[in-house]
Amino acid sequence: MAIENDKPALDNLIDNYNKKLEKFGISPSSVGWASGKLKERYGTLFQGIDDFESVLDIGCGLAYLYEYLKVTKNVSYSGTEINPNFYNYCCETYPESVFSLHDSLVPKLTGLYDVVVMSGLLNTPFPNNEFFYRDLLDKAFTLSKKFVTLNFLSNDVDFKDGKLHYTSLGDVVEYCEKYAQQILVKKPGFLNEITVTFTKKDK
DSSP states (O other): OOGGGOHHHHHHHHHHHHHHHHHHOSSGGGGTOOGGGHHHHHHHHTTTOOSOSEEEEETOTTTHHHHHHHTTOOOEEEEEESOHHHHHHHHHHOTTSEEEEOSSSSOOOOOOEEEEEEESGGGSOOTTHHHHHHHHHHHHHHHEEEEEEEEEEBSOOSOOOTTSOOBOHHHHHHHHTTTEEEEEEEOOSSTTEEEEEEEEOOO
């Protein structure tokens, strides 16, 4: 069974985030991030990306990426979510942006965006992770006009948290080479985290 169609797994994921939201309120902690690192993390995601007007944030959480972007750039921002509470908050707080609620981690979405972002999505542990994340990457490149940028936990570590998924940089790069004209690998100052930005090939 494809994980995007595994309703119990998705319900469990939504429930886990709802518990964090109940505990922390509207906070980066509710979406699994440390509040003091968001600016650096987003800066790394967009390092090397200058020419863009539209952004799609897959798994946007509470839309902290939009908060970061709108400080310096007038950008058309869209976000996808599977959590109704996150989705409702985003719609109410940022009515100028477009948000969509999905019953799948791989969004059932059409359209084209200059930049497609996936921040931390690959860190979610599921059965058959490799196949699921390939579907997710395929969808990201389908929706992108220029760039796909993502971050994830590297599997090149001595210790792993059993509640998280760790990904091979080599596997991601090898799989995405067919889409990419240029690949930029960035290592921010976060333990075990890697950011990769792909410039999409011209058709």
